[in-house]
Amino acid sequence: MKHFRQLTLAVVATLAIAPAFAQEITGPDTSGKKFAVVGGYTLAEPTKNPMIAGERTNVDGDGAATLSANYYITDNIAIEAWGAADKFGNRVRTPNGKVASVDTQPYALSGQYHFGNTQSIVRPFVGLGYFEANTDGEKAEPTGPLAGQHIGVETAKGAIATAGVDVNITPTWFARADVRYMHDTTGQPNVTVDGANVGKAELNPVTVGVGLGARF
Template identity: 30%
Template sequence: MKAILPVALISALCSSVALAHDAGDIFVRAGFATVMPNESSDEVGTSGELELDNDTQIGLTLTYMVTDQFGVEVLAATPFTHSVSLGGSEVAEVSHLPPSVMAQYYFGQADSKVRPYVGAGLNYTIFFDEEGKGDLATYDISLDNSFGLAAQVGVDVNVADNWFANASLWYMDISTDVHVTGMDAIKTDIDPLTFMASVGYTF
């Protein structure tokens, strides 16, 4: 009986509530976004390539449905901060904001309970608060801002009138030159995957 009750509750909820993403709708999603860099860089001396750790921040998206199937979405977030390592030791810390704009296609009907979607667009990543650590603590460090392509897959699941749950996965093409005092620029591809789990509200 304990195993059956959750299934019955979900079935009842899904049977009584439909998701509405109609032409002209505006909806927001807010939740947690984790940036997971898939980095590669020029070799730095004999120490290897630069490595960046993951970071989780608050993510926010705003979507306008142009038609029942097509939407335009803007992504914003609180600043992500990554520790940068070289040869296993931390050498820098850097923050960034990755605002993105997506054109989206939603599968299914406007009143479907579940709406999977895909998106493609552009990303502009702004780097700031670069700070040397460890062996580079006394060096000036800066990263060039990046402009590149972005893509996403996601799904919305209705949970109540105007409310829905969301999960989405983003890919961003982020390439930058890392400048360190007295050294040649270090060409670095960050190219992260970003997973976002959120709740949304339709206006």
Template identity: 30%
Template structure:
């Protein structure tokens, strides 16, 4: 199996090269579209165990979160485009699991995903719908953690991480300018949580996000 870090770096390089190609090409405003709409992120959590000293089997879980997101898309050709999602921070509840199952909320933390994707759109401008697939790299920043009464005075932090991301979606045009964009995005994200007491816990978040957006092409 290839090194995940190497895969991310290669993906980021491909996205950067495509972006540079767009920057050096003659700029065409009609190739640019913007979008905005609701997004729900659903973590698929696989938790390790909290390092000692702690109760055996101490794990965590992370709830889903929803918010408004947007994005910019630049079409290099009728089928290939570069996509830059524009997200506001999402705040996630971190709950006890394993031996802490049923204990409730331990803390909440903000996550800001920053990603860049290369997309391939099937069909053409005259198609009734434009299904697409995308792949790229994502950087997730974690900050603003707040402990619940259950965890206070101990505080929680999580490491920022690079990861791979993949996407499927469909763009349904209403006319030459407006369309409805529906997308599902997967991020292969693993991180490490740390407590102010020095204990750590590894966790795979691997979130799926579901987005519905109204898009406008200039």
């Protein structure tokens, strides 16, 4: 996905230079602010393409709106609830073309460490937590090899790692860019066709997002 690669490069470059800016530039004082909410847009791309019914598949990525809420235990330690406000649509292809589609909607709870202090204009952060990705809308292509059959995909669950950066604009408003990696640690969700197990939906997606936040 071209847009995913472009946004990934931009966010990675921002994360790479953020520590230097965090040390050298001071900005609005955000001390005393315990809560933050962020609305943004995120692109998700699977890092693995699973074997389904003996064939290697290719699963497309997609973009969706996301929301997060943070509670700051201290100026540096926070708890974040993050999730997709809409569903990511994933098309499933084989060498013979598109065979199915499925929607995913991940949500996660993480602990975070924010570098710098309350007067840093640029504040990188890292996080680690637990995610689940609900799946629904499984559909077979009407003219494909799975036409007329019922497809099911179990919920993915596991660990999520986050790296990001906040850029403080005012004591209340800030911009955010982040990268997240979701790794299914349950043995991968089963994929069924008409009730029969035909493979594992091991996608382990990476997401890249940007957003605007408010702190209060």
